[in-house]
Amino acid sequence: MTENTSNQETKFEPPRRETKKTNTKTTIVVVILAVIIIVQGIKIYLDHQESLARENLLVNTEQELATTMQKLTNISRELDEKIAEIERLGGDVTELEKAKADIEKELNDTKTRNRRAVADLKDKVGGYELLLKAKDEEIERLKNVNTELLTENTTLKTEKNQLSDSLNQLNQSKEVLAGKVAIASQLKAENIQVLAVNSRGKEREAPFKSRQIDKIRVIFNIAENGVAPIEGKDILVRIVDDQGQVIFDVAKGSGTFMYDGREEFYTSSQEILFDNTRQQLTFEYNKGSEWEDGLYSLEVYTDGYKMGSKQFEVK
Structure with missing residues:
Protein backbone atom coordinates (compact mmCIF):
# COMPACT_ATOMS: atom_id res chain seq x y z
CA MET A 1 0.00 0.00 0.00
CA SER A 185 -9.86 158.06 -109.22
CA GLN A 186 -11.21 157.69 -112.75
CA LEU A 187 -10.45 160.73 -114.86
CA LYS A 188 -13.16 162.73 -116.53
CA ALA A 189 -12.99 164.61 -119.79
CA GLU A 190 -14.79 167.97 -119.58
CA ASN A 191 -15.55 170.83 -121.97
CA ILE A 192 -15.30 168.49 -124.96
CA GLN A 193 -15.29 170.30 -128.29
CA VAL A 194 -15.42 168.66 -131.72
CA LEU A 195 -14.37 171.07 -134.51
CA ALA A 196 -14.19 170.72 -138.25
CA VAL A 197 -11.03 172.29 -139.71
CA ASN A 198 -10.98 173.12 -143.46
CA SER A 199 -7.95 173.25 -145.71
CA ARG A 200 -7.37 176.92 -144.83
CA GLY A 201 -7.31 176.13 -141.10
CA LYS A 202 -10.68 177.63 -140.32
CA GLU A 203 -12.58 175.93 -137.49
CA ARG A 204 -16.30 175.28 -137.39
CA GLU A 205 -18.48 173.82 -134.62
CA ALA A 206 -20.93 171.07 -135.33
CA PRO A 207 -23.11 170.57 -137.18
CA PHE A 208 -20.97 170.96 -140.27
CA LYS A 209 -20.96 169.83 -143.86
CA SER A 210 -18.74 167.13 -145.18
CA ARG A 211 -17.03 169.48 -147.67
CA GLN A 212 -16.03 171.74 -144.79
CA ILE A 213 -14.02 168.97 -143.10
CA ASP A 214 -10.36 168.58 -143.93
CA LYS A 215 -9.64 167.16 -140.48
CA ILE A 216 -11.39 166.77 -137.15
CA ARG A 217 -9.97 168.56 -134.11
CA VAL A 218 -10.96 167.44 -130.59
CA ILE A 219 -10.26 169.63 -127.57
CA PHE A 220 -11.06 168.89 -123.92
CA ASN A 221 -9.79 169.33 -120.37
CA ILE A 222 -9.08 166.61 -117.80
CA ALA A 223 -11.10 167.46 -114.72
CA GLU A 224 -9.43 167.85 -111.35
CA ASN A 225 -9.31 164.68 -109.26
CA GLY A 226 -7.70 164.70 -105.80
CA VAL A 227 -7.87 160.90 -105.54
CA ALA A 228 -6.16 160.08 -108.84
CA PRO A 229 -2.38 159.64 -108.60
CA ILE A 230 0.07 161.70 -110.62
CA GLU A 231 1.16 159.29 -113.32
CA GLY A 232 1.49 158.64 -117.01
CA LYS A 233 -1.70 157.97 -118.97
CA ASP A 234 -2.55 156.80 -122.47
CA ILE A 235 -5.53 158.86 -123.58
CA LEU A 236 -7.49 157.34 -126.47
CA VAL A 237 -10.22 158.89 -128.61
CA ARG A 238 -12.41 157.13 -131.06
CA ILE A 239 -14.99 158.37 -133.51
CA VAL A 240 -17.96 156.05 -134.14
CA ASP A 241 -20.48 156.54 -136.98
CA ASP A 242 -24.21 156.00 -136.70
CA GLN A 243 -23.74 152.38 -137.87
CA GLY A 244 -21.47 151.63 -134.89
CA GLN A 245 -18.35 151.51 -137.05
CA VAL A 246 -15.15 153.03 -135.66
CA ILE A 247 -13.27 155.48 -137.87
CA PHE A 248 -9.66 154.27 -137.80
CA ASP A 249 -6.51 153.96 -139.88
CA VAL A 250 -3.57 152.02 -138.43
CA ALA A 251 -1.22 153.92 -140.72
CA LYS A 252 -2.32 157.17 -139.05
CA GLY A 253 -1.83 155.97 -135.47
CA SER A 254 -5.04 154.04 -134.84
CA GLY A 255 -4.96 150.79 -132.91
CA THR A 256 -6.84 148.53 -130.47
CA PHE A 257 -7.48 148.44 -126.70
CA MET A 258 -9.48 146.30 -124.25
CA TYR A 259 -12.85 147.57 -123.06
CA ASP A 260 -15.39 145.49 -121.08
CA GLY A 261 -13.43 142.34 -121.93
CA ARG A 262 -13.52 143.06 -125.67
CA GLU A 263 -10.89 144.29 -128.07
CA GLU A 264 -11.97 147.58 -129.60
CA PHE A 265 -10.46 149.95 -132.17
CA TYR A 266 -9.57 153.53 -131.34
CA THR A 267 -9.07 156.41 -133.75
CA SER A 268 -6.16 158.29 -132.16
CA SER A 269 -4.09 158.26 -128.98
CA GLN A 270 -1.82 160.48 -126.92
CA GLU A 271 0.50 159.69 -124.00
CA ILE A 272 0.52 162.29 -121.24
CA LEU A 273 1.58 162.85 -117.63
CA PHE A 274 -1.54 163.47 -115.60
CA ASP A 275 -0.68 166.23 -113.11
CA ASN A 276 -4.17 167.20 -111.87
CA THR A 277 -3.95 170.74 -113.28
CA ARG A 278 -7.01 170.53 -115.55
CA GLN A 279 -4.59 170.18 -118.44
CA GLN A 280 -6.04 170.64 -121.91
CA LEU A 281 -5.53 168.04 -124.64
CA THR A 282 -5.93 168.42 -128.38
CA PHE A 283 -6.35 165.59 -130.92
CA GLU A 284 -6.45 165.95 -134.70
CA TYR A 285 -7.45 163.30 -137.20
CA ASN A 286 -7.36 163.49 -140.97
CA LYS A 287 -9.67 160.84 -142.36
CA GLY A 288 -8.29 161.19 -145.89
CA SER A 289 -11.70 160.63 -147.45
CA GLU A 290 -15.14 162.20 -147.44
CA TRP A 291 -17.20 162.02 -144.28
CA GLU A 292 -20.60 160.44 -144.75
CA ASP A 293 -23.61 162.34 -143.49
CA GLY A 294 -24.86 161.14 -140.15
CA LEU A 295 -24.60 161.41 -136.39
CA TYR A 296 -21.16 160.58 -134.99
CA SER A 297 -20.02 159.93 -131.43
CA LEU A 298 -16.70 161.14 -130.05
CA GLU A 299 -15.54 158.95 -127.08
CA VAL A 300 -12.54 159.44 -124.78
CA TYR A 301 -10.91 156.45 -122.94
CA THR A 302 -8.04 155.63 -120.61
CA ASP A 303 -7.08 152.54 -118.58
CA GLY A 304 -10.03 150.59 -119.99
CA TYR A 305 -12.79 153.02 -118.94
CA LYS A 306 -14.61 155.87 -120.68
CA MET A 307 -13.69 159.42 -119.64
CA GLY A 308 -16.47 161.11 -121.54
CA SER A 309 -18.21 161.45 -124.89
CA LYS A 310 -19.92 163.92 -127.19
CA GLN A 311 -21.96 163.65 -130.39
CA PHE A 312 -21.56 165.71 -133.53
CA GLU A 313 -23.42 165.73 -136.82
CA VAL A 314 -22.22 165.83 -140.38
CA LYS A 315 -24.82 166.80 -143.01
Whole structure:
Protein backbone atom coordinates (compact mmCIF):
# COMPACT_ATOMS: atom_id res chain seq x y z
CA MET A 1 0.00 0.00 0.00
CA THR A 2 2.72 2.29 0.75
CA GLU A 3 4.17 1.73 -2.68
CA ASN A 4 0.89 2.49 -4.36
CA THR A 5 0.39 5.65 -2.47
CA SER A 6 3.85 6.74 -3.43
CA ASN A 7 3.16 6.08 -7.03
CA GLN A 8 -0.07 7.96 -6.93
CA GLU A 9 1.54 11.02 -5.42
CA THR A 10 4.17 10.96 -8.06
CA LYS A 11 1.60 10.65 -10.87
CA PHE A 12 -0.71 13.57 -9.98
CA GLU A 13 1.69 16.33 -8.88
CA PRO A 14 1.38 19.33 -11.39
CA PRO A 15 4.43 20.82 -13.20
CA ARG A 16 3.90 24.31 -11.91
CA ARG A 17 7.26 25.71 -12.83
CA GLU A 18 7.12 24.83 -16.53
CA THR A 19 3.58 26.22 -16.94
CA LYS A 20 4.57 29.56 -15.50
CA LYS A 21 7.53 29.75 -17.85
CA THR A 22 5.33 29.00 -20.80
CA ASN A 23 2.81 31.68 -19.82
CA THR A 24 5.55 34.28 -19.53
CA LYS A 25 6.82 33.57 -23.05
CA THR A 26 3.33 33.73 -24.41
CA THR A 27 2.75 37.07 -22.75
CA ILE A 28 5.97 38.46 -24.20
CA VAL A 29 5.05 37.27 -27.68
CA VAL A 30 1.62 38.80 -27.37
CA VAL A 31 3.06 42.11 -26.16
CA ILE A 32 5.56 42.19 -29.02
CA LEU A 33 2.86 41.43 -31.57
CA ALA A 34 0.66 44.11 -30.02
CA VAL A 35 3.48 46.64 -30.20
CA ILE A 36 4.15 45.70 -33.82
CA ILE A 37 0.47 46.05 -34.68
CA ILE A 38 0.24 49.39 -32.90
CA VAL A 39 3.37 50.67 -34.64
CA GLN A 40 2.09 49.53 -38.00
CA GLY A 41 -1.26 51.14 -37.31
CA ILE A 42 0.38 54.40 -36.37
CA LYS A 43 2.54 54.28 -39.50
CA ILE A 44 -0.45 53.55 -41.72
CA TYR A 45 -2.37 56.41 -40.09
CA LEU A 46 0.52 58.84 -40.49
CA ASP A 47 1.09 57.78 -44.10
CA HIS A 48 -2.60 58.31 -44.78
CA GLN A 49 -2.56 61.75 -43.18
CA GLU A 50 0.52 62.69 -45.15
CA SER A 51 -1.11 61.48 -48.33
CA LEU A 52 -4.23 63.53 -47.56
CA ALA A 53 -2.06 66.57 -46.83
CA ARG A 54 -0.23 66.15 -50.16
CA GLU A 55 -3.51 65.76 -52.01
CA ASN A 56 -4.97 68.83 -50.30
CA LEU A 57 -1.80 70.79 -51.06
CA LEU A 58 -1.92 69.71 -54.70
CA VAL A 59 -5.60 70.61 -54.97
CA ASN A 60 -5.02 73.97 -53.31
CA THR A 61 -2.05 74.66 -55.57
CA GLU A 62 -4.04 73.79 -58.69
CA GLN A 63 -6.94 75.96 -57.52
CA GLU A 64 -4.59 78.86 -56.77
CA LEU A 65 -2.93 78.37 -60.15
CA ALA A 66 -6.30 78.31 -61.95
CA THR A 67 -7.45 81.42 -60.10
CA THR A 68 -4.17 83.19 -60.79
CA MET A 69 -4.21 82.25 -64.48
CA GLN A 70 -7.78 83.54 -64.76
CA LYS A 71 -6.66 86.80 -63.18
CA LEU A 72 -3.80 86.96 -65.70
CA THR A 73 -6.27 86.43 -68.55
CA ASN A 74 -8.50 89.20 -67.23
CA ILE A 75 -5.51 91.50 -66.77
CA SER A 76 -4.40 90.73 -70.34
CA ARG A 77 -7.81 91.86 -71.63
CA GLU A 78 -7.69 94.99 -69.49
CA LEU A 79 -4.21 95.73 -70.80
CA ASP A 80 -5.53 95.56 -74.38
CA GLU A 81 -8.22 98.09 -73.47
CA LYS A 82 -5.76 100.35 -71.64
CA ILE A 83 -3.25 100.22 -74.51
CA ALA A 84 -5.95 101.17 -77.02
CA GLU A 85 -7.29 103.99 -74.86
CA ILE A 86 -3.89 105.46 -73.98
CA GLU A 87 -2.82 105.33 -77.63
CA ARG A 88 -6.03 107.17 -78.56
CA LEU A 89 -5.26 109.79 -75.91
CA GLY A 90 -1.67 110.14 -77.13
CA GLY A 91 0.03 108.53 -74.11
CA ASP A 92 3.07 106.21 -73.87
CA VAL A 93 2.17 102.49 -73.95
CA THR A 94 5.72 101.06 -73.83
CA GLU A 95 5.37 99.86 -70.23
CA LEU A 96 1.95 98.32 -70.88
CA GLU A 97 3.16 96.52 -74.01
CA LYS A 98 6.06 95.02 -72.03
CA ALA A 99 3.65 93.86 -69.30
CA LYS A 100 1.37 92.42 -72.00
CA ALA A 101 4.27 90.43 -73.46
CA ASP A 102 5.22 89.09 -70.01
CA ILE A 103 1.64 88.01 -69.32
CA GLU A 104 1.37 86.26 -72.68
CA LYS A 105 4.54 84.35 -71.81
CA GLU A 106 3.08 83.31 -68.45
CA LEU A 107 -0.18 82.20 -70.07
CA ASN A 108 1.67 80.17 -72.70
CA ASP A 109 3.82 78.40 -70.06
CA THR A 110 2.20 74.96 -69.56
CA LYS A 111 4.78 73.46 -67.17
CA THR A 112 3.63 72.23 -63.75
CA ARG A 113 4.11 74.91 -61.15
CA ASN A 114 4.93 74.14 -57.55
CA ARG A 115 3.55 76.14 -54.68
CA ARG A 116 6.47 78.56 -54.70
CA ALA A 117 6.08 79.15 -58.43
CA VAL A 118 2.37 79.86 -57.94
CA ALA A 119 3.18 82.26 -55.11
CA ASP A 120 5.67 84.06 -57.37
CA LEU A 121 3.05 84.22 -60.12
CA LYS A 122 0.50 85.65 -57.66
CA ASP A 123 3.04 88.32 -56.74
CA LYS A 124 3.38 89.18 -60.43
CA VAL A 125 -0.40 89.37 -60.75
CA GLY A 126 -0.43 91.80 -57.84
CA GLY A 127 2.18 93.90 -59.62
CA TYR A 128 0.17 93.89 -62.83
CA GLU A 129 -2.95 94.95 -60.92
CA LEU A 130 -1.01 97.87 -59.42
CA LEU A 131 0.19 98.75 -62.92
CA LEU A 132 -3.38 98.77 -64.21
CA LYS A 133 -4.46 100.99 -61.32
CA ALA A 134 -1.61 103.39 -62.08
CA LYS A 135 -2.60 103.42 -65.74
CA ASP A 136 -6.21 104.17 -64.76
CA GLU A 137 -4.89 107.28 -63.06
CA GLU A 138 -2.77 108.10 -66.12
CA ILE A 139 -5.77 107.62 -68.40
CA GLU A 140 -7.81 109.97 -66.23
CA ARG A 141 -4.99 112.51 -66.38
CA LEU A 142 -4.71 112.13 -70.16
CA LYS A 143 -8.48 112.56 -70.50
CA ASN A 144 -8.28 115.78 -68.52
CA VAL A 145 -5.35 116.97 -70.63
CA ASN A 146 -7.19 116.07 -73.84
CA THR A 147 -10.32 117.81 -72.58
CA GLU A 148 -8.27 120.92 -71.85
CA LEU A 149 -6.58 120.68 -75.25
CA LEU A 150 -9.95 120.18 -76.95
CA THR A 151 -11.32 123.22 -75.12
CA GLU A 152 -8.26 125.26 -76.05
CA ASN A 153 -8.42 123.97 -79.63
CA THR A 154 -12.12 124.80 -79.85
CA THR A 155 -11.41 128.26 -78.45
CA LEU A 156 -8.54 128.73 -80.90
CA LYS A 157 -10.72 127.56 -83.80
CA THR A 158 -13.47 129.92 -82.70
CA GLU A 159 -10.99 132.76 -82.43
CA LYS A 160 -9.47 131.75 -85.76
CA ASN A 161 -12.91 131.70 -87.39
CA GLN A 162 -13.71 135.06 -85.85
CA LEU A 163 -10.36 136.41 -87.03
CA SER A 164 -10.95 134.87 -90.46
CA ASP A 165 -14.40 136.48 -90.57
CA SER A 166 -12.88 139.78 -89.52
CA LEU A 167 -10.17 139.44 -92.17
CA ASN A 168 -12.77 138.53 -94.78
CA GLN A 169 -14.85 141.51 -93.78
CA LEU A 170 -11.75 143.68 -93.82
CA ASN A 171 -10.77 142.32 -97.24
CA GLN A 172 -14.30 142.87 -98.49
CA SER A 173 -14.22 146.37 -97.05
CA LYS A 174 -10.84 146.92 -98.66
CA GLU A 175 -12.15 145.60 -101.96
CA VAL A 176 -15.21 147.81 -101.71
CA LEU A 177 -13.03 150.74 -100.74
CA ALA A 178 -10.55 149.92 -103.47
CA GLY A 179 -13.44 149.74 -105.92
CA LYS A 180 -14.73 153.08 -104.70
CA VAL A 181 -11.25 154.56 -104.86
CA ALA A 182 -10.77 153.13 -108.33
CA ILE A 183 -14.06 154.65 -109.44
CA ALA A 184 -13.32 157.90 -107.66
CA SER A 185 -9.86 158.06 -109.22
CA GLN A 186 -11.21 157.69 -112.75
CA LEU A 187 -10.45 160.73 -114.86
CA LYS A 188 -13.16 162.73 -116.53
CA ALA A 189 -12.99 164.61 -119.79
CA GLU A 190 -14.79 167.97 -119.58
CA ASN A 191 -15.55 170.83 -121.97
CA ILE A 192 -15.30 168.49 -124.96
CA GLN A 193 -15.29 170.30 -128.29
CA VAL A 194 -15.42 168.66 -131.72
CA LEU A 195 -14.37 171.07 -134.51
CA ALA A 196 -14.19 170.72 -138.25
CA VAL A 197 -11.03 172.29 -139.71
CA ASN A 198 -10.98 173.12 -143.46
CA SER A 199 -7.95 173.25 -145.71
CA ARG A 200 -7.37 176.92 -144.83
CA GLY A 201 -7.31 176.13 -141.10
CA LYS A 202 -10.68 177.63 -140.32
CA GLU A 203 -12.58 175.93 -137.49
CA ARG A 204 -16.30 175.28 -137.39
CA GLU A 205 -18.48 173.82 -134.62
CA ALA A 206 -20.93 171.07 -135.33
CA PRO A 207 -23.11 170.57 -137.18
CA PHE A 208 -20.97 170.96 -140.27
CA LYS A 209 -20.96 169.83 -143.86
CA SER A 210 -18.74 167.13 -145.18
CA ARG A 211 -17.03 169.48 -147.67
CA GLN A 212 -16.03 171.74 -144.79
CA ILE A 213 -14.02 168.97 -143.10
CA ASP A 214 -10.36 168.58 -143.93
CA LYS A 215 -9.64 167.16 -140.48
CA ILE A 216 -11.39 166.77 -137.15
CA ARG A 217 -9.97 168.56 -134.11
CA VAL A 218 -10.96 167.44 -130.59
CA ILE A 219 -10.26 169.63 -127.57
CA PHE A 220 -11.06 168.89 -123.92
CA ASN A 221 -9.79 169.33 -120.37
CA ILE A 222 -9.08 166.61 -117.80
CA ALA A 223 -11.10 167.46 -114.72
CA GLU A 224 -9.43 167.85 -111.35
CA ASN A 225 -9.31 164.68 -109.26
CA GLY A 226 -7.70 164.70 -105.80
CA VAL A 227 -7.87 160.90 -105.54
CA ALA A 228 -6.16 160.08 -108.84
CA PRO A 229 -2.38 159.64 -108.60
CA ILE A 230 0.07 161.70 -110.62
CA GLU A 231 1.16 159.29 -113.32
CA GLY A 232 1.49 158.64 -117.01
CA LYS A 233 -1.70 157.97 -118.97
CA ASP A 234 -2.55 156.80 -122.47
CA ILE A 235 -5.53 158.86 -123.58
CA LEU A 236 -7.49 157.34 -126.47
CA VAL A 237 -10.22 158.89 -128.61
CA ARG A 238 -12.41 157.13 -131.06
CA ILE A 239 -14.99 158.37 -133.51
CA VAL A 240 -17.96 156.05 -134.14
CA ASP A 241 -20.48 156.54 -136.98
CA ASP A 242 -24.21 156.00 -136.70
CA GLN A 243 -23.74 152.38 -137.87
CA GLY A 244 -21.47 151.63 -134.89
CA GLN A 245 -18.35 151.51 -137.05
CA VAL A 246 -15.15 153.03 -135.66
CA ILE A 247 -13.27 155.48 -137.87
CA PHE A 248 -9.66 154.27 -137.80
CA ASP A 249 -6.51 153.96 -139.88
CA VAL A 250 -3.57 152.02 -138.43
CA ALA A 251 -1.22 153.92 -140.72
CA LYS A 252 -2.32 157.17 -139.05
CA GLY A 253 -1.83 155.97 -135.47
CA SER A 254 -5.04 154.04 -134.84
CA GLY A 255 -4.96 150.79 -132.91
CA THR A 256 -6.84 148.53 -130.47
CA PHE A 257 -7.48 148.44 -126.70
CA MET A 258 -9.48 146.30 -124.25
CA TYR A 259 -12.85 147.57 -123.06
CA ASP A 260 -15.39 145.49 -121.08
CA GLY A 261 -13.43 142.34 -121.93
CA ARG A 262 -13.52 143.06 -125.67
CA GLU A 263 -10.89 144.29 -128.07
CA GLU A 264 -11.97 147.58 -129.60
CA PHE A 265 -10.46 149.95 -132.17
CA TYR A 266 -9.57 153.53 -131.34
CA THR A 267 -9.07 156.41 -133.75
CA SER A 268 -6.16 158.29 -132.16
CA SER A 269 -4.09 158.26 -128.98
CA GLN A 270 -1.82 160.48 -126.92
CA GLU A 271 0.50 159.69 -124.00
CA ILE A 272 0.52 162.29 -121.24
CA LEU A 273 1.58 162.85 -117.63
CA PHE A 274 -1.54 163.47 -115.60
CA ASP A 275 -0.68 166.23 -113.11
CA ASN A 276 -4.17 167.20 -111.87
CA THR A 277 -3.95 170.74 -113.28
CA ARG A 278 -7.01 170.53 -115.55
CA GLN A 279 -4.59 170.18 -118.44
CA GLN A 280 -6.04 170.64 -121.91
CA LEU A 281 -5.53 168.04 -124.64
CA THR A 282 -5.93 168.42 -128.38
CA PHE A 283 -6.35 165.59 -130.92
CA GLU A 284 -6.45 165.95 -134.70
CA TYR A 285 -7.45 163.30 -137.20
CA ASN A 286 -7.36 163.49 -140.97
CA LYS A 287 -9.67 160.84 -142.36
CA GLY A 288 -8.29 161.19 -145.89
CA SER A 289 -11.70 160.63 -147.45
CA GLU A 290 -15.14 162.20 -147.44
CA TRP A 291 -17.20 162.02 -144.28
CA GLU A 292 -20.60 160.44 -144.75
CA ASP A 293 -23.61 162.34 -143.49
CA GLY A 294 -24.86 161.14 -140.15
CA LEU A 295 -24.60 161.41 -136.39
CA TYR A 296 -21.16 160.58 -134.99
CA SER A 297 -20.02 159.93 -131.43
CA LEU A 298 -16.70 161.14 -130.05
CA GLU A 299 -15.54 158.95 -127.08
CA VAL A 300 -12.54 159.44 -124.78
CA TYR A 301 -10.91 156.45 -122.94
CA THR A 302 -8.04 155.63 -120.61
CA ASP A 303 -7.08 152.54 -118.58
CA GLY A 304 -10.03 150.59 -119.99
CA TYR A 305 -12.79 153.02 -118.94
CA LYS A 306 -14.61 155.87 -120.68
CA MET A 307 -13.69 159.42 -119.64
CA GLY A 308 -16.47 161.11 -121.54
CA SER A 309 -18.21 161.45 -124.89
CA LYS A 310 -19.92 163.92 -127.19
CA GLN A 311 -21.96 163.65 -130.39
CA PHE A 312 -21.56 165.71 -133.53
CA GLU A 313 -23.42 165.73 -136.82
CA VAL A 314 -22.22 165.83 -140.38
CA LYS A 315 -24.82 166.80 -143.01
